[in-house]
Amino acid sequence: MSSRSVPPPPAGPLPRPERSLAVCALLGAAAMAAVDEIVFHQLLHWHHFYDRSTSGVGLLSDGLLHTAELLGLVAGFFLFADLRRRRALAPAHAWAGLFLGLGGFQLFDGIVDHKLLRVHQIRYGVDVTGYDWAWNGAGAALFLLGAALAVRARGRAPGGRTAT
Amino acid sequence: MISAHTPGGGHGTGLFGAVLVLGAALSAAGYLAAAARLRRRGDGWPRHRDALFAAGCAALAGAAAGTPPGGPFTVHMIRHLVFAMAVPPVLAAARPVTLVLRTLPAGPPRRALRAVLGSRPAALLLFPPMAAALDVGGLWLLYRTPLLSRSAGRPLLDAAVHLHVLVSGLLLAFAVCCLEPVRHRWSLAWRGGALLAAGAAHAVLARTLYATPPPGTAFATADLRRGAQWMYYGGDLAELALASLLAADWYARTGRARRRAARRETAFPGASAPREGVRTGRVAGRRVVPGCSALFRLLASHDQQRIPAPGRREDEPGTARCQGPRPGSGGHGPDRTVHRSRPAARTGAAGGPGAAPGAGP
Numbered sequence: 001m002s003s004r005s006v007p008p009p010p011a012g013p014l015p016r017p018e019r020s021l022a023v024c025a026l027l028g029a030a031a032m033a034a035v036d037e038i039v040f041h042q043l044l045h046w047h048h049f050y051d052r053s054t055s056g057v058g059l060l061s062d063g064l065l066h067t068a069e070l071l072g073l074v075a076g077f078f079l080f081a082d083l084r085r086r087r088a089l090a091p092a093h094a095w096a097g098l099f100l101g102l103g104g105f106q107l108f109d110g111i112v113d114h115k116l117l118r119v120h121q122i123r124y125g126v127d128v129t130g131y132d133w134a135w136n137g138a139g140a141a142l143f144l145l146g147a148a149l150a151v152r153a154r155g156r157a158p159g160g161r162t163a164t
Numbered sequence: 165m166i167s168a169h170t171p172g173g174g175h176g177t178g179l180f181g182a183v184l185v186l187g188a189a190l191s192a193a194g195y196l197a198a199a200a201r202l203r204r205r206g207d208g209w210p211r212h213r214d215a216l217f218a219a220g221c222a223a224l225a226g227a228a229a230g231t232p233p234g235g236p237f238t239v240h241m242i243r244h245l246v247f248a249m250a251v252p253p254v255l256a257a258a259r260p261v262t263l264v265l266r267t268l269p270a271g272p273p274r275r276a277l278r279a280v281l282g283s284r285p286a287a288l289l290l291f292p293p294m295a296a297a298l299d300v301g302g303l304w305l306l307y308r309t310p311l312l313s314r315s316a317g318r319p320l321l322d323a324a325v326h327l328h329v330l331v332s333g334l335l336l337a338f339a340v341c342c343l344e345p346v347r348h349r350w351s352l353a354w355r356g357g358a359l360l361a362a363g364a365a366h367a368v369l370a371r372t373l374y375a376t377p378p379p380g381t382a383f384a385t386a387d388l389r390r391g392a393q394w395m396y397y398g399g400d401l402a403e404l405a406l407a408s409l410l411a412a413d414w415y416a417r418t419g420r421a422r423r424r425a426a427r428r429e430t431a432f433p434g435a436s437a438p439r440e441g442v443r444t445g446r447v448a449g450r451r452v453v454p455g456c457s458a459l460f461r462l463l464a465s466h467d468q469q470r471i472p473a474p475g476r477r478e479d480e481p482g483t484a485r486c487q488g489p490r491p492g493s494g495g496h497g498p499d500r501t502v503h504r505s506r507p508a509a510r511t512g513a514a515g516g517p518g519a520a521p522g523a524g525p
Contacts, residue, residue, distance in 0.1 A: 070400055
């Protein structure tokens, strides 16, 4: 970008760990939502596009989530580019945020969408218990990995500066 | 016309289609001529906007004249997709209103256009949630009331429906992207929120259409499902396009603001109040930071021009100018229009705002 030609302010750009984490969590959640949609809707055809049993609330939440996923992908991409442009990206926190987002979305989808709202199930015509455990377990694992990375990023570099 | 009942309803869109094709061709020709005129005059107007506008008009004409493959509902849906979703973001990205304002000579037509843009009804229509409600609300009305089946045998009603879809789609794109000089620039939260709500309402409508046909119609199930899926995924693409335009505009704006702040910081360490920057920067710009002088001279020429003739301000198609705190947000380029009638000022701004950032010290 042409902003490179402008010298940074004397103090130098400060990394922004919280913002890095939040932006990457947004990207992670949106990416997992997209993966979910592409793999299970498009490739495997496990989900139904719509089944009549879906409640109004479920339909609305699904529509909102789907739209938010698209907007989140775009917004996350540009916010990430903005962090890079300001040289304010804190990589360790960014990775932590990414995994938190990936796992967080999976847990949300698995618990709120599948179980509480019952918008859709992972697969139809079979016993979904195993699928549910696999989906939520994978989500929890990703989330815990993200949490561990966040703790490590915070412990290793108070300013987030030297972390890699 | 596309209808639920007549089997032969797939041929183009009749007289209305012909009018649309003609309108699209005329608009494209007018746009290209205006852009060419601007360039002959020595002003910049990116060529990709010409291509965008021409492509948008071609898509519009194609959808109005041709018939995509598929059953009647799918055909209807694809045509609506092009009208309401594919064409508007492309046309909005080409900034036709800015182009018109910059090509029209100062006089009654331009004043009238400025007055319309600055009027209360226009501001209300361009309020993002309003535009979203008009756009998606119209679709809910069309598919969830007997409107679609009623319009089957009535060419006028049908044309009105199509026109509404096209115009409200354009309105939403213009309101969300906000690339034109309008009176009020809504914040990112309003525009993004309206886009989110519109997208969600659209997705829900598409989902329900998959299972339940519009009242009074009897489309085949496969046709209905295909149409609903076109609507759902086509809506996604339109939403991605609008969101990208919105975000790219934000990225460019914040980038320009940062570069300005950095220049100000270099010129006057410690002084970073945005309002004072312009005035003092213009004076010091010549002495202290010669690299930025092109931009400062541009701003200076504005100041000189505005002082003796404050009444002209109404004629300036500049959004940035009306907003005070962001005096130099070039890129929109409205600033340059003013210099057309002032050869002296124009030579001063020969570099243009585009040249200034690269020339930093």
